[in-house]
Amino acid sequence: MAQGTFSAGVDIGGTKISAVVVNSAGEIVGRAKKKTKAALGFAEVMNRTAECLAQAAEEAGTAVAELNVVGVGAPGPLLPDGTVVNAPNMGWTRVPLSKSLRALFGCPVYSENDCNAGTFGEYKLGAGIGARTLVGLFMGTGLGGGIIIDGKIITGVNYMGAELGHITVQRGGRSCGCGKRGCLEAYASKTGMGFRFRHAILAEKRPSILHELSGKNLDNVSSSVLKQAWLAHDPVAVETLTEAAEYLGEGIANFITLLAPDVVVVGGGVFQELGRQLMPIVKRAAKDACFPAASFRHTKILAAKLGDDAVALGALAYARERQAAEV
Amino acid sequence: MAQGTFSAGVDIGGTKISAVVVNSAGEIVGRAKKKTKAALGFAEVMNRTAECLAQAAEEAGTAVAELNVVGVGAPGPLLPDGTVVNAPNMGWTRVPLSKSLRALFGCPVYSENDCNAGTFGEYKLGAGIGARTLVGLFMGTGLGGGIIIDGKIITGVNYMGAELGHITVQRGGRSCGCGKRGCLEAYASKTGMGFRFRHAILAEKRPSILHELSGKNLDNVSSSVLKQAWLAHDPVAVETLTEAAEYLGEGIANFITLLAPDVVVVGGGVFQELGRQLMPIVKRAAKDACFPAASFRHTKILAAKLGDDAVALGALAYARERQAAEV
Secondary structure, eight states: OOOOSSSSEEEEOOSEEEEEEOOOOEEOOOOOOOOOGGGGGGGHHHHHHHHHHHHHHHHHHGGGGGOEEEEEEESBBTTTTSSSEEEETTTTTEEEEHHHHHHHHOOOOEEHHHHHHHHHHHHHHSSTTTTTTEEEESSSSSSEEEEEEETEOOOTTOOOOOGGGGBBBBBTSSSSSSSSBBBGGGGGGHHHHHHHHHHIISOOOOOHHHHHHHHTTTOOOHHHHHHHHOOOHHHHHHHHHHHHHHHHHHHHHHHHHHHOSSSEEESSSHHHHHHHHHHHHHHHHHHHHSSGGGGGGGOOOEESSSSSGGGHHHHHHHHHHHHHHHH | OOOOSSSEEEEEOSSEEEEEETTTTTTTEEEEEEEEOOGGGGHHHHHHHHHHHHHHHHHTTGGGGOSEEEEESSSOBBTSSEEEEETTTTEEEEHHHHHHHHHSSSSSSEEEHHHHHHHHHHHHHHHTOOOOOEEEEEEEEEEEEEEEEEEEEEEOOTSOOGGGGSSBTTTTSSTTTSSBBBBBTTTTSHHHHHHHHHHIIISOOOOHHHHHHHOOTTTSHHHHHHHHHTTTTOOOHHHHHHHHHHHHHHHHHHHHHHHHOOOOEEEOOOOOOHHHHHHHHHHHHHHHSSSSGGGGGGGGEEEOHHHGGHHHHHHHHHHHHHHHHHO
């Protein structure tokens, strides 16, 4: 098979699939998005992924089967053969992701956990270029992350590691969606923030423009709504976001204390909207809590650069390395 | 210089220095101990270290200058050239440890942080043999630890990483000796336990045989006294040790969540005395708190095997690798 000119990255998320096609110069020359519709089941999500990628390939003036390699980022721990061990929000248990997509695409496919891929993307192409130890954190609905040491994605022996959002930072604290208590994610994520502002607004009856801005649907407050409320100095929004940023900083301090990375990259939906506002709070909290204190000055805490493309581009970079290693 | 038959490991601690001399079969053939007397200053501690090693070498029927290589474990972050960056309990700031000892010993010397060395010892010779990712934890006066991934000691980019006792597990919680609050060490160490049982005995006026067993010196309760009190079902001792073990388990859960190690080795003074009693509590707490829950079953939590020799033997194993890499 001739070496293709184009390759692609795909990000399969809980709500949407997005695909980018990249030319040999590394430029994005095709894009597409599609709703995931996870409820339709694994096979249908695979079909929708193939349709999404086909659309991006068409925009790039090529076809999926002509792609040199495709990297896929998806939720859940992934085995090196591209099996997703489990992904509760997709309803997947031991699904053969890479194998299924290889059959549909007709080209080489490698898959990695989405947060690991996002971190790898920032390492290869974004804010983490050149880092020897890189910690990536993505604050959105949840709090995901990844760890790269000497160019290698740290997954642990069972590929289940690097669940940075689920370290306990407050023993016996706020309930987390994972079933535990006091996880970092229970404070430093949109889900965690929701607990706080809903309690303030609904239980404590405090006034907040979040109520109106969200169309009275406090279960689904977007990052841009949070930003509007912050900029309007809404006290509930400000204290909620401040708490989340402080917890994130404390979490980052833990990662510095443990791994002494040269770079921590912070991204995700909340930070794309509010990075400029929250970063000083995050840095101060991280500085106050890391040990030894002197170690803080060796770690740069940087805003992610790849935005929504981090997972797809990182998955592609990962796929290229896997492919190169096999030749 | 001819290759010596013997080599040695030295553990320079806050209260004592201990040295072991090992023959070519790996058997310990000489031992010595000496008080550190850190207050006398760095140069004097170096002299005392040389005297201690000379005594161990004599017992082995050799002399220090004949040793093939010496590995030294010492507190504080250490640079690869053997400079201790800082070690507050010794009063050291940027002291040239390896260089000074090389001059005194007249043979090759390599140094590593004591907890990293202890973990490396368990990895090379103890409970962690064959682990791909190993986390070591040593509960004594404080809580130290180390991380080995694929045979490499993880120190971070500034050699200050792997401070496992100082991750925050209870934001705003109990004061730690490091100046922060809510560190794992503030609960899962003799120092942390001291806060709890002193409060129970002195402030809450609860009866406890710890008072008597410690000669009414509750600031200095040994691990063997804690064991006696536990075996006597002393309520204050039992609840204090149980809390420490639960926190240790929760800390281990964080390390599993982050690094998914195949083995966690637990040692140190408290565990040498009370490992059999505390290990079930530690495991249960770790199992309850790690994420994803399934990842727990891939991690073995094991008692350390090398006891008091872990640091010296680990430092020697490390020194051998450094020496081999330089040839």
